[in-house]
Amino acid sequence: MGAERREIRKSDFRRLGKYLWELPREFDRRMRVPVHVYADEELLEDALQDESIQQAVNVASLPGLVGRVAVMPDVHEGYGMPVGGVMASQVPGGIISPGAIGYDINCLAGDAEVLHAFGYRVPIGAAEARWRQEELLCLDAAAKRLVATRPVLWFGRRPGAPLLEVRTELGGRVTATADHPILTPQGMRPLGELRPGDLVARYHFSGVPYEDPPAETIVTEDQVAAALERFGRGERGNALSQLRRRGLVPLRLDSPALPYLLRLLGYVFGDGHVGFLRSTGNGVVSLYGKAEDLESIRADLAALGFRTGRVYRRRRRHRVRTAYREYVFEREEAWLRVSSTSLAALLAALGAPVGEKACQDFTAPAWLDRAPLWQRRLFLPALFGAELPAPRAVTGHGRNLGAPTLSVNKRAKWAESGEAFLRQIERWLGDFGVAVQGISRRTERVNADGEPSIRLRLTLS
Numbered sequence: 001m002g003a004e005r006r007e008i009r010k011s012d013f014r015r016l017g018k019y020l021w022e023l024p025r026e027f028d029r030r031m032r033v034p035v036h037v038y039a040d041e042e043l044l045e046d047a048l049q050d051e052s053i054q055q056a057v058n059v060a061s062l063p064g065l066v067g068r069v070a071v072m073p074d075v076h077e078g079y080g081m082p083v084g085g086v087m088a089s090q091v092p093g094g095i096i097s098p099g100a101i102g103y104d105i106n107c108l109a110g111d112a113e114v115l116h117a118f119g120y121r122v123p124i125g126a127a128e129a130r131w132r133q134e135e136l137l138c139l140d141a142a143a144k145r146l147v148a149t150r151p152v153l154w155f156g157r158r159p160g161a162p163l164l165e166v167r168t169e170l171g172g173r174v175t176a177t178a179d180h181p182i183l184t185p186q187g188m189r190p191l192g193e194l195r196p197g198d199l200v201a202r203y204h205f206s207g208v209p210y211e212d213p214p215a216e217t218i219v220t221e222d223q224v225a226a227a228l229e230r231f232g233r234g235e236r237g238n239a240l241s242q243l244r245r246r247g248l249v250p251l252r253l254d255s256p257a258l259p260y261l262l263r264l265l266g267y268v269f270g271d272g273h274v275g276f277l278r279s280t281g282n283g284v285v286s287l288y289g290k291a292e293d294l295e296s297i298r299a300d301l302a303a304l305g306f307r308t309g310r311v312y313r314r315r316r317r318h319r320v321r322t323a324y325r326e327y328v329f330e331r332e333e334a335w336l337r338v339s340s341t342s343l344a345a346l347l348a349a350l351g352a353p354v355g356e357k358a359c360q361d362f363t364a365p366a367w368l369d370r371a372p373l374w375q376r377r378l379f380l381p382a383l384f385g386a387e388l389p390a391p392r393a394v395t396g397h398g399r400n401l402g403a404p405t406l407s408v409n410k411r412a413k414w415a416e417s418g419e420a421f422l423r424q425i426e427r428w429l430g431d432f433g434v435a436v437q438g439i440s441r442r443t444e445r446v447n448a449d450g451e452p453s454i455r456l457r458l459t460l461s
Contacts, residue, residue: 033067033069035069119378231283275355315330408422
């Protein structure tokens, strides 16, 4: 399908719609049907940077084609036909291709580790029995970001050619067939083409080694019922039946729903609030923070079977007086409210504080001490994302970043439990190899009732 060719420019296309472009048959005398490209202007220009559109022109020159050659928005260069290309060929007089887009099968060795959306890594060979349940992080090259996606096929085979290993100066290592694509500054290149000194891309986060959670029950129906009895007057039977229907009671460490609940729970310990209305006893979960974080929480809640409203936003002017100075600033606030007695009761049974956090004793759930490291990792980033300040330079030292600090504010009466909570976090951080400088405390202000508020800070090294 080679022969004569001419350079293809954006001006050669007719615009048929906002996201539809046509390269007419007249562009090349060999073409039997036009080429339709579904893309915006940026995607079309990007597709013209490689052989994608030229490959589509070649395909449009084949005998027996029906209609047109269609090119989808995920277009990129294939072997003979572009990936994302679609064609239909009639019988008789048409063609049969054993591999229009490509027929090579590039593979990773079984000990190559893949990164799960829940932040753990697992050898790809170990996924044979469970790949349908996996949700892996993959690179969206066009958007230049990682996205979570489920595999659609898993298979293993013995290599028909020697395997190659690439090692990086920073300690990365992967074994794969010579035709396996590796991301470089020049785009995807087969592993066999790489030479010592070439630059390759490597994602900075390798994940936590996977460990099977024990089949330990952490929440029973009786514990949820006790939470309803203590905090709310909502319909106990209805709340329990909703949790049963969603598979959330009884809840075990190996329950499929727990990873989503861990992220929610960590955020609740930070910028969240669990409460029960005095008037009705119905439960409400309120979450505050950045809109994009709250949208992620909405997705987790949907995975658990809970419907939520939209994320609300507004700009507000704040005036905060501390023991040192008064701060005046303006910022956009975003919040998400979930009216669900069953969810509020479940979070309470899991160990979330109910009501004003500064005026009660609580620590992180004790059952997390017995959870695998990767499950604790889901709780901690959600807590840190809500509570750690954004990185910023130390005052007067423009190039030195301040150490991350996790703060807890407590009324003096409950300060000891605040320190116990931070000691618990310090111990978990040690399991990840993260050192801390220690815990400090200071009186933040004296409240109207005469009782001081204490600010406790855990400073990471």
